[in-house]
Amino acid sequence: MSDALSRDTLALLKDKATMMRIHSVRSTNAAGSGHPTTCASSAEIMSALFFSAMRYDPKNPADRANDNFILSKGHAAPVLYAAWCEAGLIPEADLLNLRKIDSDLEGHPPTTLPFVDVATGSLGQGLSVGLGMALAARLDGTPQRTYVLMGDGEIAEGSVWEAIQAAAEEGVDSLCATVDVNRLGQSSPTMLEHDMDTHKARWEAFGWHAIVVDGHDVEALVAAYAEAASTKGKPSVVLAKTFKGKGLPGEDENGYHGKPVASDQVEEVLKTLEGQLLKTGGEWVPNLPSANGVAAAAGAPSAGPPPYALGDLVATRRAFGQALGALAKADSRIVAVDADVKNSTFTQDLEDVDSSRFFQGFIAEQNMVGTAMGLACRGKIPFASTFACFLTRAYDFVRMAAISQTNIKLVGTHAGISIGEDGPSQMGLEDLAMTSVEPNYTVLYPSEAVSAWRAIEAVAAIDGPCYVRTSRPNTPVIYGPDEEFGPGIAKVVKQSDADQVTVVGAGVTLFEALKAYDELAKEGIAIRVIDLFSIRPVDKDTLVVAAKATNGKVVTVEDHYPVGGVGDAVLSALAEEGNVKVRKLAVCEIARSGPSAVLLEKYGISASHVVAAVKDML
């Protein structure tokens, strides 16, 4: 591979690049939108990767033994589709369906395509995902390499530097990035333009093996990928100096981003490109992977019975760590990615079981979630966790994981004002909103250790993105070990035929509701108390029955802001019932430092406020 390419191979690679340029022009022209100029800059890179460097079976693009490829610069989707056309998977005529309502060849790569592991289009995510895939391969002992193609505008995203530092720290030499340095962003030149020395210095300072090449020279690119493959102990990056719109009108000029070739120019452009075809390269022979990939394991992981007795005081975050450790013992697919809080989230319990399945991502939440996404793409069941508030840092990854339907498990600890003295910067008060708004997330919010244990077990068994919210304070165990918990199941904790108001709590506020129950009982007022547990999907049936039984009077109480949490989930479930009044108790202002119980009182979500709200509704 390191020797000079044969004349035929060189011709073939050049022609593949030209054909990808042609396909990109044609498809975006047919669509009337899209990004041909960013495809044109990467045509030779794609050729060197898809028709020389990468080992994969073009007939089985989802084969786990294939090398991994992520088009992080997702707006270059047409060149990806063109590559798979040239590899024989996509019929040429299909390329003209780009961006149409009934074609999977969407504007940015969707996971409905068998060769797309994660949807891209939000820049700066691919390298984290690639790192996760490479770590999965290392765990599995499989030889595949992982290639990630990025743009130079894209690497301004800080998340990319999180991935860069983490990959170097892991020393994962099967990971190979490429930066298509085409000098131009959407609206202006990039910061470094074609300053390849500075590009190289940055990656090297971050511990990578960096190779600068002419990105339109397929021979140089092939040599660079061979050099990367033979580099041990560190990841490699190919910094490819290219020209945006290479071979198209507006080459290397600003102002051509996201613009198809004008209709009156397209024929001439295509004619010129076709004239560049050498046609002496013969047929491409796929470089098949040598081994079979590790097949996906199946079945729901079991954590076993929760080791708690009624009345035990255990924080739900503590139960999370313990359940995670138990799951990891039982199932090798369970892995964890941390952000330097393993001793607060208790993911160290998994590290104790098997440190090879514990990844320390340091204080870099975007890369934590992105790495988890990559691990999930290769059959792992990854838990990524930190304080609930700091998951906001990774929201764009959370969002893209929804679009990709990626099987990640997010756990937020230290939710709400109940954390106390650390103050508002450490209080997650919008995490239920940010996760439950995503249409395919399962969102669970256990109140005590048994339900927390079962929540963690439940999300491990679900195929799709999940979020579990846990709390800092100890709460008493109120459920027996055989109590059933799962998505869409709320628990009626207190009920009688005399119930006058339904009170719905979750997490720490369930216990405020229970205190209110006792207070009100002394005055002869019965309330129904519900532990909502599942925020999404919500247990509509239980809520409707309870609301009807209490004459439509409902109080919700939550350690969260009033939007998108417990109260809104209940309101939505009852929205079309009519004859229902819902009073939401929630944290309605920016909170402050102080003792947990004092804060619950101050911000209106303690038992006394529940008592007052119930009385007011009578």
Add this chain to the structure above:
Amino acid sequence: MSDALSRDTLALLKDKATMMRIHSVRSTNAAGSGHPTTCASSAEIMSALFFSAMRYDPKNPADRANDNFILSKGHAAPVLYAAWCEAGLIPEADLLNLRKIDSDLEGHPPTTLPFVDVATGSLGQGLSVGLGMALAARLDGTPQRTYVLMGDGEIAEGSVWEAIQAAAEEGVDSLCATVDVNRLGQSSPTMLEHDMDTHKARWEAFGWHAIVVDGHDVEALVAAYAEAASTKGKPSVVLAKTFKGKGLPGEDENGYHGKPVASDQVEEVLKTLEGQLLKTGGEWVPNLPSANGVAAAAGAPSAGPPPYALGDLVATRRAFGQALGALAKADSRIVAVDADVKNSTFTQDLEDVDSSRFFQGFIAEQNMVGTAMGLACRGKIPFASTFACFLTRAYDFVRMAAISQTNIKLVGTHAGISIGEDGPSQMGLEDLAMTSVEPNYTVLYPSEAVSAWRAIEAVAAIDGPCYVRTSRPNTPVIYGPDEEFGPGIAKVVKQSDADQVTVVGAGVTLFEALKAYDELAKEGIAIRVIDLFSIRPVDKDTLVVAAKATNGKVVTVEDHYPVGGVGDAVLSALAEEGNVKVRKLAVCEIARSGPSAVLLEKYGISASHVVAAVKDML
């Protein structure tokens, strides 16, 4: 300054460091929680900054002429309070109120303190804010310098590298970062530990002047800050090699993060520290700023009358750019920060007015918002904008801006599925939830150009964080130039005494509601149509009146996921009314590429779905 310090000055600086260590131990011990070890590592840094390098008036900590200081490693709050105690502002006895419910000395620095510009505690945000402050000083032509103190664990955050590259790109030499390289994170050693060469290489590769010093040598630190101050054309960083817990039990050992000194050890520790006091330094003389700061301008900026006529087809994002340009012409406080999408968001209209007030942040949304926060701290009215979906990237900054009550103006363009062919990665469908959940954000969602113009003008006049959601497609102007718009004002667009159902839309769906109005009118069914406009605060009065007038029957329709948007805002407003049924039409699954109108139909938010929902409710 570059000469050797006098013996007295050196003694004074050493004693200030020791006193800050003492205060940090005492206050965290009194609180029973907090982070004395991270205070101890930075004591000499704080001494060199507060008692030598920085020019400020300790009696007037909020004076705009003072040098700026941001404690980005916010968990070292006790050392910040100790510094202001040693500077004479905070009485020593007050330090013992750390983290108490009635003290402003919270666990992490809050903006209720006059010397805190932005709340910190979520790591990795301070440098972006500092960059914004430094850019404001440059705009104002004031000489103050901006100092940002970070931890070495913290700089794993990608946002830090976004700020690093942006500051170098701006060549802003009044910005000086310090990294307290104490080698230890919360749960484990940092990636680079004490590898100061690699630290230096990284900053230098990113274009900074980097100075490595012994972070416990005040003389070396003072010299480093002098070197930084005399470095022109680029920002400087002082990389201070320190030991976590310096002078305390567990110095340089893992496992002491966030732990006060044990009660049975504290007396001995304090005695030892007190024994280190030299007491030969005399009184500290403040280094007062030479000039007065630029006073904050006052009054609401005016954009003038919107230049649109009824029926004009104008995208709300286009109107945003035009209003921004008009505001910028009228008021020099108006500035913009971009993320390489100025030609899509039309913030280039402001650049055309005054390019010095337009900051190109490239594709780095966290730093974009953080820079805006810094600009706001110095009296600017900053607009930070990108596609609505990409603001998710900056959610932790959005959250912290809420906690700080920072006067930033966020604008999301290309909201919802109505963007069409670019597909789901580019569709903001959770932006209303992520902003309106924050308790002090104003959230506006105009449907057409006049209301968009007024929305932009309105948020510029509000003192606090705001979000405006705009759309990609052209929509017809339906309001006259004198129509009044503002927070909390919904518009009843269609009404009659015969109305049977209230339909609430916003943005592109308002026009689907209006089409439905026409369709239903043909069948003799009258509906009331409301343009919600203000998501937070919501116009409860108008909604209650409409709901009552239409027998409690309400349909909401929105180009957003069903959680936290138009429907939930309406539901919440009507939650306690009783006798109301609300049907929410929203995007309930992951969307895909396709023509805008086809997508509205496919995902259930087009006129035909409104018609069906209305009929179903009759």
